[in-house]
Amino acid sequence: MSAVVQARGLSKRYGAKVALDNVDFSIDSGRIVGFIGPNGAGKTTTLKAILGLSEFDGDLRVLGLDPRSQRAQLMEQVCFIADVAVLPRWLRVGEAIDFVAGVHPRFSREKCERFLAGTKIARSMRVRELSKGMIVQLHLALVMAIDARLLVLDEPTLGLDILYRKTFYESLLSDYFDEEKTIIVTTHQVEEIEHILTDLIFISDGRIVLDSSMEAIADRYTEIMVNPDKADAARALGPLNERSIFGKSIFLFDGVDRANLATLGEVHKPSIADLFVATMKGTYA
Amino acid sequence: MNTMAWLVKREYWEHRGGFLWTPIWVSAVMLVLTVFGIITAEVVRARVEVNGGVPWKVITERLTAGDLAQAGAGLDVAYIALAGILCIPLFFVLFFYLLGSLYDDRRDRSVLFWKSLPVTDTGTVLSKVAAAVLLAPFIAFIVATLAWVGLLVVVAVWAVAHGINPLPAIAASHPFGLFWRMLLTIPVDALWALPTVGWLMFWSAFARSKPFLWAVLVPLFVLIANSWLGMLGAPSMSRSFLVEDVLMRLLFGIFPGAWLSGDGLDLGRHFRGIGDGAEVLGVFDPARVYALLGTAKLWIGVVVGACLIAVSIWLRRTRIETST
Numbered sequence: 001m002s003a004v005v006q007a008r009g010l011s012k013r014y015g016a017k018v019a020l021d022n023v024d025f026s027i028d029s030g031r032i033v034g035f036i037g038p039n040g041a042g043k044t045t046t047l048k049a050i051l052g053l054s055e056f057d058g059d060l061r062v063l064g065l066d067p068r069s070q071r072a073q074l075m076e077q078v079c080f081i082a083d084v085a086v087l088p089r090w091l092r093v094g095e096a097i098d099f100v101a102g103v104h105p106r107f108s109r110e111k112c113e114r115f116l117a118g119t120k121i122a123r124s125m126r127v128r129e130l131s132k133g134m135i136v137q138l139h140l141a142l143v144m145a146i147d148a149r150l151l152v153l154d155e156p157t158l159g160l161d162i163l164y165r166k167t168f169y170e171s172l173l174s175d176y177f178d179e180e181k182t183i184i185v186t187t188h189q190v191e192e193i194e195h196i197l198t199d200l201i202f203i204s205d206g207r208i209v210l211d212s213s214m215e216a217i218a219d220r221y222t223e224i225m226v227n228p229d230k231a232d233a234a235r236a237l238g239p240l241n242e243r244s245i246f247g248k249s250i251f252l253f254d255g256v257d258r259a260n261l262a263t264l265g266e267v268h269k270p271s272i273a274d275l276f277v278a279t280m281k282g283t284y285a
Numbered sequence: 286m287n288t289m290a291w292l293v294k295r296e297y298w299e300h301r302g303g304f305l306w307t308p309i310w311v312s313a314v315m316l317v318l319t320v321f322g323i324i325t326a327e328v329v330r331a332r333v334e335v336n337g338g339v340p341w342k343v344i345t346e347r348l349t350a351g352d353l354a355q356a357g358a359g360l361d362v363a364y365i366a367l368a369g370i371l372c373i374p375l376f377f378v379l380f381f382y383l384l385g386s387l388y389d390d391r392r393d394r395s396v397l398f399w400k401s402l403p404v405t406d407t408g409t410v411l412s413k414v415a416a417a418v419l420l421a422p423f424i425a426f427i428v429a430t431l432a433w434v435g436l437l438v439v440v441a442v443w444a445v446a447h448g449i450n451p452l453p454a455i456a457a458s459h460p461f462g463l464f465w466r467m468l469l470t471i472p473v474d475a476l477w478a479l480p481t482v483g484w485l486m487f488w489s490a491f492a493r494s495k496p497f498l499w500a501v502l503v504p505l506f507v508l509i510a511n512s513w514l515g516m517l518g519a520p521s522m523s524r525s526f527l528v529e530d531v532l533m534r535l536l537f538g539i540f541p542g543a544w545l546s547g548d549g550l551d552l553g554r555h556f557r558g559i560g561d562g563a564e565v566l567g568v569f570d571p572a573r574v575y576a577l578l579g580t581a582k583l584w585i586g587v588v589v590g591a592c593l594i595a596v597s598i599w600l601r602r603t604r605i606e607t608s609t
Contacts, residue, residue: 051400051401053397053400053603053605054603055603071405071406071602072403072404072405072408073403074403075400075401075402075403075404076403079401080397080401081401082394082397082398082401083394083397086393086394086395086396086397086398087395087398088299088390088393088395088398088399089393089395090298090299091298091299092298095295095298099291099294099295100402102288102290102291102294103288103291103292103402103403103404104402104403105403139398143401
């Protein structure tokens with residue numbers, strides 16, 4: 001099984017600023033990968049490179065194609081939702097469906113209409129008459145009706161209310177995703193996607209600081225909640241991070257035996273958000 | 286239907302207002318003004334000049350005089366006038382269409398949606414060229430033709446009201462000959478327009494903000510700088526060359542029939558003569574119009590335009606952000 005995305009020595013500079021610094025990673029088929037990092041870490045730069053929207057240095061293959069020179073061919077297999085509200089405001093819903101059906105060989109009009117049937121979106125409406133949530137529904141319906149192998153989502157739910165955010169990922173999982181497909185998603189709302197991810201890539205300052213499957217992360221990282229009397233013992237084991245809540249201390253450990261830790265306090269699986277904060281410590285300093 | 290047809294169709298959807306409704310409204314206003322003028326003339330029984338491009342006075346005087354062939358020529362001139370008047374709004378529509386063609390979707394970020402589809406940048410840019418130089422003029426010409434049919438109805442009603450049979454005069458006009466002759470000028474217009482098309486699209490693809498200012502001020506600045514060099518006695522280019530062969534070609538080439546003046550073929554003088562009953566069809570004689578293809582000026586423009594369009598395609602690949 002060849003990798004869907006394969007990057008070696010991927011670099012990108014904007015003048016003197018290094019946006020991506022010699023990055024290597026590989027994404028396999030059938031995975032849902034979260035690309036997480038602070039603003040300006042290089043997430044969007046990476047996605048743009050994958051989508052052939054910008055120049056870059058190094059070697060990058062997407063579905064075996066070069067995104068720079070074979071972009072049109074690549075886009076038959078790759079879909080992306082770059083942001084909410086990038087659908088042109090003048091476009092009518094019916095025209096959008098007709099156009100995508102006309103230019104995309106892997107688009108299924110029936111599927112798209114089925115997805116839209118459950119919404120309040122009418123074919124004669126213009127995008128500018130739709131609410132932000134409805135625009136995302138429309139965009140998602142268009143994209144999910146395309147039988148693509150890679151779907152790239154860059155902050156797809158930014159500015160949406162919680163109801164739309166929840167149904168967005170639910171329909172993505174239940175109606176779209178299967179083992180033939182791969183999804184790459186970046187978002188700031190990590191807690192909402194953590195249960196759907198299979199893989200996690202943390203990126204900071206143009207470098208990858210963590211690249212691991214969710215199972216491996218669950219094995220590797222442990223969080224314990226410790227009473228003050230045992231806090232020093234916990235500190236002695238070298239935690240990644242320490243924070244306190246209700247007078248208790250919460251420690252995050254990397255690769256420390258869980259049975260050992262259980263003697264000190266209550267053991268938890270760390271959330272991605274906590275892991276992120278611990279890993280990125282110092283980035284904002 | 287292939288991808289190119291869909292791309293052109295998309296341009297039409299987005300710019301229906303400029304491509305279709307603008308010529309329709311302008312033609313409708315022309316016809317309504319003509320009818321108002323006629324009614325006024327009838328009511329006050331005075332020699333009210335009915336104008337608005339349509340040579341109504343010529344048509345009616347000749348009809349009344351029973352000079353049918355000349356009345357037919359008047360109708361022909363009216364056809365040319367109805368088509369010609371639409372060239373003015375078409376110029377403005379195309380000018381701003383081209384300036385926004387590769388800029389507006391970057392500004393509202395919808396370029397990211399278009400780029401998520403399997404369409405080449407070359408296809409996208411060329412579809413916009415085709416929409417500007419072929420589709421828009423074609424629609425305008427069809428609208429002008431329908432407007433002329435509307436005018437025939439007005440003429441017929443007027444003639445019958447005055448006890449004149451309008452059919453011989455209409456039979457003496459040349460709607461079909463003029464139709465395909467004028468239609469055949471569109472490809473020549475398209476070739477002649479390429480430098481302007483390329484220039485406006487280049488700035489549309491290149492500018493991070495205000496493509497209009499770049500596209501207009503750069504040639505003006507060159508013109509002023511050149512005059513200044515000339516005043517200082519430094520080597521400079523001839524002003525008429527800069528104005529007629531550079532500035533006009535880069536900014537006004539999309540005006541249909543822009544090649545009518547100053548091209549050495551002197552179509553312009555011929556055109557001015559037709560009001561006097563000169564052979565109308567001769568103006569748009571394909572042999573005369575297509576003689577333009579034998580001139581170096583046209584082909585130099587085509588090469589310049591093609592280069593500018595190629596650069597625009599290249600810019601379209603990765604330039605997707607604007608500063609606003």
